[in-house]
Amino acid sequence: MRTWFEPEEAEEFEATKDLLIRRCVTWAKEHGHPADDLLLSAAVDARHESRDGRLAYWDRTRIRFFLLRYVPYKVTASREELDLAPEVLRTYLRYLDVTGLRDPRGATLAEAEEIIAGAQAEYASALDDPTLRGLATFWAHTALDQGFDLTVPGAFERFKRELDAGRVPYDQQVLDKIMQNRLVYGGIDEERAFPQPPVSLPPASELAEAAGRSRTVQRLITLADWVGKDGRALTDAGNLRVADALEVSALLGTGEDQLRIRSATDLPQLNLLLAWARKLRLTRTSKGRLLRVAKAVPLLRDPETLWGRAFEVLPELGRVVTVPVATWRPEPILAEIFDEILPDVLNSMYGLDEMPVVRLEETVWLACQEYVVLDEEEHRLDLLRREVARDLGRMFEILSDLGAVELTHGPADPLYASDLDHDDQPLPPDAVERLRAALSESDLPLVRLTPLGVRGVRDRLLAEGRDAPLVGELATAPPAELLGVLAQHYPPEDAVAELQGWLARPGQDVEMLVRAVRDCPFRTRVGAMLRVLAGALPERRLLQDLRHDPILGPAVWTQLIDAGKMRPGSLSERENLLLGAENFLSVLELAGPEGLVEQLRRMGGGDADEFLEAILASGHPDVVGLRELHELVAEPLRRTARHPLRLVPTRPPGARGRRKKRKR
Template sequence: MRTCFDPEEAEEFEAAKDLLIRRCVTWAQEHGHPVDDLLLSAAVDARHESRDGRLAYWDGASIRFFLLRYVPYKVTAPREELDLAPATLRTYLRFLDVTGLRDPRGATPAEAEEIIDGTRAEYSAALDDPTLRGVATFWAHTALDQGVDLTVPGAFERFKRDLDAGRVPYDEQVLDQIMQNRFLYGGIEEERAFPQPPISLPPASELTEAAARSKTVQRLITLADWAGKDGRALTAAGNLRVADALEVSALLGTGEDGLRVRSATDLPQLNLLLAWAKKLRLTRTSKGRLFRVAKAAPLLRDPEALWRRAFEVLPELGRVVTVPVTTWRPEPILAEIFREILPDVLNSMYGLDDMPVVRLEETVWLACEEYFVLDQENERLRDLWRREVAQDLGRMFEVLSDLGAVELTRGPADPLYASDLDEVFSPEATERLRTALAEPDLPLIRLTPLGLRAVRDSLLTDGRDAPLLGELATAPPAELLGVLTQHYPPQDATTELQGWLARPGQNLETLLQAVRDCPFRTRVAAMLRVLAEALPGRRLLHDLRHDPVLGPAAWTLLIDDGEMDPGSLSEREHLLMGAENFLSMLELAGPEGLVEQLRGMGGGDAYGFVEAILASGHPDVVGLRELRELVAEPLRRTARHPLRLVPTRRPGDRGRRKKRKR
């Protein structure tokens, strides 16, 4: 049972969604919890359509988005049904929790329910506001208001004909506002982001010390203290006097105090620090003087908090980071798209070591060509622009290095960075890169631990999945294994699992019991696989051969790996393994898909196959019930002459089954 699918995996997602809804509705009815199929489907869709696509991950932002944006924008139903959305979401999150499907990195069950309760008034107000609807939802609600039963085939088409003929009244002002909102803010659709690799970070104390050592943090504190509460005089143009600019440059250690300049604006590093301090509200100008902001004192006493804030506002400082060259251009190219380029560059470095700077230069130039209409005919001018972008990018890296977000070194490039050039770049750029990457001493760049943490924080804020090794150390066993099976490469899964097992009270038996308790056969197989690969010796599956619950799954994996001979199974074990496979197929293909496959495999005897499976004694009670109700019954109703499989054992005929008429 996967809970994350790529956008291209439409069929796989729909099968998983049907399974989730079917199981959740049954569970809710058995336990007396309110549930609505339509709203449950919308909840699953909302997470699938999100930036990270994790169906079982729900935090405060995703809960509020679903209730306050997604449902009003996308879901069409009578008001009394829409009012059930908070209760249905609560039921769904409880179901994820009790079945072990919940992603433990989201809100806890208690936190989630508190958030849902806290949105009730806002949710009601959102439903009352028709301008929050999408265009399609607006027309669907208009049809409902006209008494159109949208469940009747052809009803909406007839409504559209009446609408085109001018026979349907509607609120033109609301529609105009909806169209304006879409033009100004876009819809609620989110583009799926690439999953990020797990990273590790040093202890928090080391990150705090690193922030205090940051050259930029120290300079910002020094600059604010130099300005002081009494302030420093400014020129009529609002700049520092040259003498004061050279004085503070010496204090800051920028190396600009020895320059002969006519204006303080000729000192680029000082200009950047002044702009940075102003953006952070460490300093302010008033009545011709530069002052330290009194309310900034707590931030100035906390280097780590100051570092975080300095990193957050850096994308807004593109004009002063990218020092303009002396050309006719009024603005450097990189400055105009700095807010977009800086996060993209940092994200591309995330989780990688020693990236060649020249590779990033070509990537950024490629982005510039997409953002701007450049003169394609003037090759000399384009080459000049490309070199200027590379120069400005180098300045950006120096600023990030002074901040302590990146580390600049030199050395040979990893062959990885030359392996996909033809797939990404033009022939001209590919040739440039091949030549450059062959050099033995290249400028290289990597994120520091401070930079890694900051980029990860921004990824999480953007709704992306960014695993951190160690964050699952206290996760419930089922939820731990569920995340490892889907979001961690084998080596990182081993690291995370060993860390989990190292904590008191957390052992292999608790993990195995979580697997036994899992009500989804495909998830059981994935959990066992990650355990078998992560534990030394890989004897786990062999040790589980005689486990009454996990045996069939272990046999299947061992046979798939070629470590077990199918002929070594008894008749009853063959039947149990067949049940394991049938129940897995039911989860993956859905009832209709399994019925079709069985008919193709067994023809008129398909019902007999299923009847034998139902009598196998497989421990998956929930799966067998679904198999009986959703697969066996349709097959029985269409069977020509129902048959029963009776296991028999004859000398020299292991594993064969004999058919007998009832």
């Protein structure tokens, strides 16, 4: 079973959601926990509709968002039912935990339960505030309050007629507030972000040392020390005096102290550092003086934290990073959208080696044209493009001084020219031609993120609610949760590195991983976990060793047959039935009962009832799956079939192509 789907994989997601809810409700009844289909569905939807889409990832932010924003905004039900949401969420998270579906990078079960308990009072207040509802939820609640059961066919149409006729009372002030919130803040929907590749980082001590060596960090500390507790006098215009500006420039080593200037504003590097220090609250102005902020002293003594904060606020400094040169356009284009462009550029570099700067210049210029309407003559557009390229270069120099990127020269990797002839190439023809010429050169400016830069970008991605795997972060994860994450979110080579790191920990071995696969209650997830193990441990011949495992045998045979390493004819009659059951149970999970029923109806030959009975009596270890196969597939087929369904297996059970493959 997968717990992550692309937004367009609607059918696959719905089948998995139905399976999750069905199994969770059954488990909850068996263990005496509260469950509710509507609220469970909302919990699954909330995570699927999120920026990262991980159904089994829950942390403090996601738990509180679901209870305090998502349910009030989107869920329509009686107050009695809505009051159950915290306990139903607790049940769902317990189910994810006991089945090994939980994403170990989120909160532990104990942490999650504590977060839910802490949010319950706020949750009640959120339900009491009708202005937190979405527009659709407002009208749905209005209909519910007036006695309209919108689940009954035709009820919505009757409600709308009554509303249009003015016979439905509603709170206009609440509606106005909801519309105002929608206009000012938008809704709560999030745009799905691209998944990021796993990255590796050096030890924390090395990163701390690198932050201390950062030229920008050292300059910010020097600047704050120079300002001192007594401060420095400013001109009437609020700038440093020229003599002071040249003095501190010499201390900072910017090279600007030898310039002949009329004003301190003529020193762009000093202006940037002054603006950076103000943004970081290292300095402030008061009564005509530049002062050091007393509360900033602890930050100045912690270079690593100072580096992180400096990296975090840099997108807000576009107007001092860029420098206007054109008198007919005093505001550089990049300054207007710097807070959008800088994160996008860093994201595009994340997880990659050296990138040719010219490639980034073209994509940034394309983005500038999308963000800003440019109605200029052709020669002026070319000047603007060159201005953007210049400011992008200055941005990289600033990032280099900070220690976030490394600038080098050399030939570009052929990868960056390989897509120039693709039909879906987003760049215009003139940009493609410029790139083709530039990328053929042997000495190009190249840029890559340093480890500090990688960590900084990753921290921001995580703060935005995105998935940004880090090799080594699963070293102590429970075996089932480890394999589940590797199967869905890690490329094979990174999965090998993560698994080897896990096995290197004392007390963690392959048998623990195999046991976790045996305990998994979902056949498709068993297959995915086995593939990860077999791919990461080829020397173990794991699948061959597990051919006769009483629990894993059918899943192992499926993979061996699909890989051409086993002949279906080598199986006994009973083993063929077990293999058929494995495939049927996998389809049941992937396509749902209706999908399996429809697939059976399209087949002909062989009595389907008899075949299903044989499958159900096969002794397959998935007892829960067999029970669902009986109740949700076999029984409906018997009740609705007007003619005997006959089944002719066109391929041997388990042969390649029978099962729906999981998108990787």
